Amino acid sequence: MSRKRVNPRLVKLHRSYSVSELAACLGVHKNTVRHWQNEGLTPIERARPLLFPGGAVREWLTNRNAGRKRPCPAGTLYCFRCREPRQPALGLVEYVPRNLTSGSVRAICATCETVMHRGARLASLAAILPGCDVQMAEAPTRLKGCSSPPLNCDLQRQTIK
Known part of the structure; x- marks a missing residue:
């Protein structure tokens, strides 16, 4: 529990x-x-x-x-399945930016092969993950910047009485 x-x-x-x-x-x-x-x-x-x-x-x-806190030392991410700070598998880490200064770090646990996540600033990546190969990923696209309207639009059904 x-x-x-x-x-x-x-x-x-x-x-x-x-x-x-x-x-x-x-x-x-x-x-x-x-x-x-x-x-x-x-x-x-x-x-x-x-x-x-x-x-x-x-x-x-x-x-x-x-x-109850488990601080992560340098070079590790917290694995929720193992409930311990673990090193990433093969030293491979992916950084997904949220904005210009911060983002999320993703890696696979070397012990149980679960995806691990950690929030990090771009400027402090070298201090957080020394000796790891960090790959930069593109930020996911947002719906706000979408040029075409969604397909479930009810504008055609509205009639003026």
Whole structure:
């Protein structure tokens, strides 16, 4: 089951939350807050109703989210199937520009042969992918610049009454 990354900035620092209030604030189930308590989120006291200080909740969620990050070192892209930073197969990478300064880098994972993607600036390609053969691709055409109208046009059916 996939885990949802909760935004810790939704919690107010100087407020205490009950289990149901914290669940409603973060958009999770009450049992999720109780699981967090088993994982190390501590209430103010063990007496009912359980109250959690907002500052402690925000700090705990920030540390939990930071522990799940996987930064990619130079020369690697993140593979979603392997869930690890991997090197591209045969060192071949394709750069597809979005605008003049930035674009998307695509490559095939050397382990599982899945297509990997990463956003990158054109100026920093050499630092992100040292030793890789980067091929520049054309940007995809947009519908906005299309000279002919679409075929499902209803202009012929409109009649003036």
